Amino acid sequence: MHNNGHSVSYLDYKGKHTGLNAWILSTDHKRIGLLYLMSTLAFFAVGVVFGFLMRLELIAPGRTIMDAQTYNSFFTLHGIIMIFLFIIPGLPAVFGNFFLPILIGAKDVAFPRLNLLSWWLYILGGLLAVISVFLPGGPADTGWTFYIPYSIRSTTNVMPALIAAFILGFSSILTGLNFIVTIHRLRAPGMNFFRMPLFVWSLYATAWVQILATPIIGITLLLVTIERAFGVGLFDPALGGDPVLYQHLFWIYSHPAVYIMILPAMGVISEIIPVFAHRTIFGYKFIAFSSIAIALFGSMVWAHHMFTVGMSETAQLIFSLLTFLVAIPSAIKVFNWVATLYKGSIATDAPLLYALGFIFLFSIGGFTGLIQGALSVNMHIHDTSFIVAHFHYVMFGGTGFGIFAALHYWFPKMFGKMYNMRTAKTGFWFLFVGFNTLYFPMFVMGWLGMPRRYFDYLPEFHIYHLISTIGSWILITGLIIMFTNLWKAMRSKTTYTQSNPWGGETLEWSIQNTPTLENFEVIPTITAGPYEYKDNEEPLVKENN
Amino acid sequence: MNGEQSALAEHTVEHKPTYGIYILVWLVLMTLTGVTVAVAGINFGNITIATALTIAVIKSYLVLTFFMHLKTETATFKIFVAVALLFLLISISLLFSDYSFL
Amino acid sequence: MSTIAEHTVDHVHRDDEGSRLGMWLFLFTELVLFGGMFLVYAVYRFTYPQEFHLAAKELNTSVGALNTIILLTSSLTIVLSIVAIRKKNKSLSVFFQIVTMILAVGFLVNKYFEWNIKIHHGIFPGSEILLGKANGEIIFFGLYYVMTGLHALHVMIGVLLIEVMTGYTIKGRINETNYVRLESAGLYWHLVDLIWIFLFPLFYLIT
Numbered sequence: 026m027h028n029n030g031h032s033v034s035y036l037d038y039k040g041k042h043t044g045l046n047a048w049i050l051s052t053d054h055k056r057i058g059l060l061y062l063m064s065t066l067a068f069f070a071v072g073v074v075f076g077f078l079m080r081l082e083l084i085a086p087g088r089t090i091m092d093a094q095t096y097n098s099f100f101t102l103h104g105i106i107m108i109f110l111f112i113i114p115g116l117p118a119v120f121g122n123f124f125l126p127i128l129i130g131a132k133d134v135a136f137p138r139l140n141l142l143s144w145w146l147y148i149l150g151g152l153l154a155v156i157s158v159f160l161p162g163g164p165a166d167t168g169w170t171f172y173i174p175y176s177i178r179s180t181t182n183v184m185p186a187l188i189a190a191f192i193l194g195f196s197s198i199l200t201g202l203n204f205i206v207t208i209h210r211l212r213a214p215g216m217n218f219f220r221m222p223l224f225v226w227s228l229y230a231t232a233w234v235q236i237l238a239t240p241i242i243g244i245t246l247l248l249v250t251i252e253r254a255f256g257v258g259l260f261d262p263a264l265g266g267d268p269v270l271y272q273h274l275f276w277i278y279s280h281p282a283v284y285i286m287i288l289p290a291m292g293v294i295s296e297i298i299p300v301f302a303h304r305t306i307f308g309y310k311f312i313a314f315s316s317i318a319i320a321l322f323g324s325m326v327w328a329h330h331m332f333t334v335g336m337s338e339t340a341q342l343i344f345s346l347l348t349f350l351v352a353i354p355s356a357i358k359v360f361n362w363v364a365t366l367y368k369g370s371i372a373t374d375a376p377l378l379y380a381l382g383f384i385f386l387f388s389i390g391g392f393t394g395l396i397q398g399a400l401s402v403n404m405h406i407h408d409t410s411f412i413v414a415h416f417h418y419v420m421f422g423g424t425g426f427g428i429f430a431a432l433h434y435w436f437p438k439m440f441g442k443m444y445n446m447r448t449a450k451t452g453f454w455f456l457f458v459g460f461n462t463l464y465f466p467m468f469v470m471g472w473l474g475m476p477r478r479y480f481d482y483l484p485e486f487h488i489y490h491l492i493s494t495i496g497s498w499i500l501i502t503g504l505i506i507m508f509t510n511l512w513k514a515m516r517s518k519t520t521y522t523q524s525n526p527w528g529g530e531t532l533e534w535s536i537q538n539t540p541t542l543e544n545f546e547v548i549p550t551i552t553a554g555p556y557e558y559k560d561n562e563e564p565l566v567k568e569n570n
Numbered sequence: 571m572n573g574e575q576s577a578l579a580e581h582t583v584e585h586k587p588t589y590g591i592y593i594l595v596w597l598v599l600m601t602l603t604g605v606t607v608a609v610a611g612i613n614f615g616n617i618t619i620a621t622a623l624t625i626a627v628i629k630s631y632l633v634l635t636f637f638m639h640l641k642t643e644t645a646t647f648k649i650f651v652a653v654a655l656l657f658l659l660i661s662i663s664l665l666f667s668d669y670s671f672l
Numbered sequence: 673m674s675t676i677a678e679h680t681v682d683h684v685h686r687d688d689e690g691s692r693l694g695m696w697l698f699l700f701t702e703l704v705l706f707g708g709m710f711l712v713y714a715v716y717r718f719t720y721p722q723e724f725h726l727a728a729k730e731l732n733t734s735v736g737a738l739n740t741i742i743l744l745t746s747s748l749t750i751v752l753s754i755v756a757i758r759k760k761n762k763s764l765s766v767f768f769q770i771v772t773m774i775l776a777v778g779f780l781v782n783k784y785f786e787w788n789i790k791i792h793h794g795i796f797p798g799s800e801i802l803l804g805k806a807n808g809e810i811i812f813f814g815l816y817y818v819m820t821g822l823h824a825l826h827v828m829i830g831v832l833l834i835e836v837m838t839g840y841t842i843k844g845r846i847n848e849t850n851y852v853r854l855e856s857a858g859l860y861w862h863l864v865d866l867i868w869i870f871l872f873p874l875f876y877l878i879t
Contacts, residue, residue: 135690202697209646210690237657240701244708248818257797257814258807259712264814265807270715273668274708277661325660328668339671343664587755596748600741607737610877622873629744629869637751638862639855644689647696654700658707665711669718 034441034539052137053542058123059439060144065119066508068110068151073504075103080463080497083490086482096480097166098181102158104169105186109193110151112424113282116289117200117235118147120431121228123439125204127533128222130213130551132543135206143199150193157185168478170275173260173268177252184253187246194239194246197285201235204228213532215551222531222555223312227292230316234281234288238324242278245271269334276327284323286420287387288316290427291358294380297434298362299556300529301377302369306556308361315354322351332403341400348398355391359384375449376527379430382457386422390415393468408478411471414464422460429456432511434527441538443521444514452510455503462496531555595636602629688852695856699863702826706867709819713874716811723808728878730795731816732786736876739782740868746775747865750834750858757841760848769838769854772861776831783824787817816875823867830864833857 035055042050048060079099082089091099122140126133134140158164165186167176176183208229212221248259249271258264260271299306306312328336328344362384371377393415397403406412437443467475470489475482482490525534536544606625610618635641640648717724753768790813794801797814837857840846846854 135687136694139694198701202694202701205697206690206694209693210687233653236697236700237654237704240704241661241708243701244705248709248712251818255797257818258810259814259818264803264810265720266811267715267719269668270712273665274711277665277708324657325664328664336668337671340664340668343667587758589752589755592748592751592755596744599744603737603740603744606873606877607733610733610873610879619873619878622877623870626869626873630866633747633862633866633869637747638859643692647693650693650696650700654703658704661707662711662714665715666718669715 032537032541034537035542036441036539038542050141052133052141054122054126054133054137054140055439055540057140057144058119058121061114061118061122061147064144064148064151065111065115068106071155072103072106072111073501075099075106077497077501079103080494082480083482084494085490086484086487088481093480094163094166097168097478098158098164100478101165101168101186102154105154105165105190107420108169108282109190110147110154112286112420113193113197114147114200115286115424115428116293116431117204117228117231117285118143118196119428120224120293120435121200121204121289124435124533125207125225125228126211127536127540127544128225128531129208129211129216130532130545130549131207131211132545132548134203135210136203139199140203143196143203146192146196146199150189150191150196153185153189153192157182157189160185170279171246171249172275173249173266173271174262176249177261184250187250191243191246191250194243197235198239201232201239204232205236208232213548213551219310219313220551220554221313223295223306223309223316224289224292226313227288227295227316230320231285231288234285234320234323238278238281238285241274242282245274245278248274269331269336272331272334273328276330277324280327280330281320281324283416283420284319286424287427288319290383290424291316291355293427293431293434294362294383295358296529296531297376297380297430298365299558300527301372301374301380302366303372303528303558304365304369304556305554305558306361307364308357309554309556311357312361315357318354319351322347322354326351329398329403332400333407345398345400349395352391352395359388359391372527374433374527375444375446375453376430376434378450378453379426379433382453383423383426383430386418386426386460390418390420390423393418406471408476409471410467410475410477413477414467414471417464417467422464426456429453429507435533436511436514437521437523437526438533438538438540440515441520441522442514442517443519443526444510448506448510452503452507455499455506457503459496459498459500459503463493463500464496466490466493466496530557592636595632599629599632691852691856692859695859699859702863702867706819706822709815709822710870710874713815713819716808716815717874717878720806720808720811723806724812725878727805727809727812728875730790730793731876733876733879735782735786736872739779740872742775742779742782743865743868746772746779747862749775750861753841754851754854754858757846757851757854758848762841762844762847765854766838766841769834769841773831773834773838776827776834780824780827783820787820819871820875823864823871826864826867830857830861833860 035053040047040051048056051057051060078090079096082091082096082099122134125131160182162180162182165171165179165181165183167179167181167183171183171187208221208225248257251257252260252266256264258266260266260268262268295306295312326344326348328340329348332341332345362380393411397406397412397415433444433449466489470486471477473486475486475489520538522538524536524538527534532549533540535549602625606622609621612618634651640651749768749772753765753772756762756765756768790796795813796802797817802810802813834857837846837854840853
């Protein structure tokens with residue numbers, strides 16, 4: 026076992042740092058990916074706790090376990106943590122960092138030290154957000170959307186939350202920047218754009234959104250901070266400012282942000298489906314281009330979050346139309362995935378179950394998005410729990426399940442261990458049933474008029490809230506089963522050396538589990554696309570023990 | 571282009587750098603600035619601001635193309651700049667769909 | 673470095689085009705950051721045309737024009753410094769870089785005096801005099817201070833960046849075969865100039 030980085034795994038090599046520093050000062054994309062994994066999951070756990078407690082409060086009308094002010098802070102923090110600290114960084118920072126260089130046949134990203142800086146900024150922003158909870162004044166209670174004028178009037182710790190979000194934005198931008206240069210400059214010989222795996226395409230489209238859209242929220246939140254500190258009047262209606270302009274600026278980022286969230290998840294599904302159907306992906310180019318189309322159209326629909334604030338009719342019509350159009354490239358992906366499965370030789374392992382769960386849940390989320398995009402309907406369901414259900418279906422049922430799918434798919438490669446497949450599937454079913462029990466009633470009660478972000482409600486909504494809260498317990502049970510299973514596998518002494526357990530054809534399956542520092546001893550030359558299964562034949566990449 | 575690059579600077583055209591072209595561009599920029607200020611002194615109303623902005627765009631083009639070497643970079647850079655400008659254009663146009671109409 | 677040191681950093685191949693690509697992408701984020709501010713400006717200009725026109729009279733066109741000339745010239749000098757180092761003329765390159773920084777400081781000095789005069793007249797965010805004016809004027813000055821302030825911050829960062837490059841040039845770490853860092857610093861500097869190219873007419877020339 027030599028110590029020159031050639032066959033020592035990335036978990037074990039000795040560099041110039043030791044101990045904890047060997048990790049938190051590492052510029053190895055794989056270690057950085059794991060740093061992100063641990064930190065995003067830690068914040069996810071905190072976000073889940075907030076969600077659990079919110080649902081507990083809502084199990085019955087009136088006050089149950091907290092007062093209204095606390096409830097407002099809880100949904101604010103739940104949103105900030107889940108969105109900025111889990112879902113946005115989740116797939117790109119964890120699996121993008123770990124696998125992008127490997128998937129294109131590179132030794133690392135274009136700017137490894139910048140990559141480390143991204144993680145440090147992430148931690149800084151995250152800590153600031155957590156600290157803001159405990160500073161005098163109490164945690165922000167404005168909602169994660171920080172709408173004017175309340176965000177400039179509220180006496181809670183809005184500024185630390187704004188600054189935290191600003192710093193997190195930088196982290197996201199630098200990751201996007203790194204990925205674009207990596208994809209343009211470090212592809213292995215023979216890997217032209219149309220031989221890249223679809224996860225890479227999705228990261229590429231995502232990176233562009235990260236770079237172009239994030240600075241808008243950067244400046245917007247900066248302006249609110251300056252407004253709070255100096256009273257410049259840019260948004261304050263008392264000084265002539267326009268609160269709706271704030272909303273425009275906020276959503277010019279925050280809508281594309283949801284595509285930052287979903288595109289990589291769709292990329293993961295595009296990786297998993299062909300492997301577990303043992304068939305080449307249907308419509309590779311359409312899926313690749315649809316990622317670009319989603320990024321482009323997704324930057325043109327933001328005001329569909331604002332249909333009820335008093336925009337011009339012209340604007341409402343334009344944005345409603347564009348909202349319908351943006352569904353098309355997503356639908357193309359769903360059709361192509363299903364077409365890939367058709368007549369495939371399907372292996373129903375955990376990664377595929379999560380992928381199928383994604384398709385089902387994301388479709389419901391997507392359809393209800395279209396419902397919301399219809400102007401007349403929107404008037405009635407805006408700011409109701411219908412919206413809450415919709416975005417949880419796409420963000421949690423979509424990206425969340427995408428993250429779980431990626432975890433189960435790439436687990437053996439990342440850790441050289443294997444989890445218990447039966448337990449993994451059990452976990453999936455608890456999650457799937459719990460998820461739908463938790464969120465589907467929200468569609469119904471939202472339709473019937475239950476407002477969102479409300480601490481209390483009328484008795485007629487009680488039954489839905491009760492079912493929903495019970496659903497949250499089933500869901501959390503599923504999370505515990507899933508993560509315990511993975512954790513036990515990680516800690517297990519039994520190593521798993523099959524480098525290609527699923528029969529995949531992308532480059533990560535051609536290298537050892539827990540790859541070496543530089544991933545490849547020899548940079549491969551690519552002569553074929555990534556999913557060239559020939560009708561249920563053995564994969565081109567052979568396993569090596 | 572793919573594959574690892576160990577190349578030195580890769581300007582596609584500039585084999586021999588010269589001072590002259592930049593000084594020339596600078597003179598044009600000075601002139602344009604003079605024109606902008608002069609026009610602003612004469613009150614043409616909306617035309618004044620339109621002229622000022624047009625000149626600003628021309629100046630930007632000159633800075634981008636010559637000072638920032640966009641002229642000699644590969645197509646990738648030019649496409650990138652176009653994409654960024656497109657995003658800003660989309661944002662401002664759609665934003666004004668709310669403000670320009672009732 | 674020893675053979676067991678972090679290979680990734682040691683083996684990082686040199687990729688000048690990649691470095692420039694990365695810098696351009698970073699510039700896009702700055703472009704959009706200020707772009708967002710220009711969006712805000714555009715909306716309020718559209719909403720308060722008269723008040724903007726009135727408020728802009730407080731600004732001194734000559735100082736603004738002078739600052740424009742200063743920045744445009746500094747863009748020239750930084751690009752000339754790159755030509756100089758490519759022609760192996762180290763001292764001329766350092767000279768041009770120093771001139772760039774001097775010009776930048778000149779810009780900041782002008783800005784300092786501009787702001788000082790206004791603050792002396794009681795026109796600053798939160799002041800009684802400003803709050804006594806029409807809403808559109810309050811917004812105009814809010815935008816003025818924030819946008820020129822943010823821009824000035826970037827000028828300061830630019831100066832620091834160029835100062836570092838000057839150090840590298842003197843030490844020979846930037847030379848005729850390795851000058852991508854100077855180019856990148858130059859790109860950043862040009863962006864700072866570009867933003868001012870638009871700030872100038874929009875704040876000073878709308879009277």
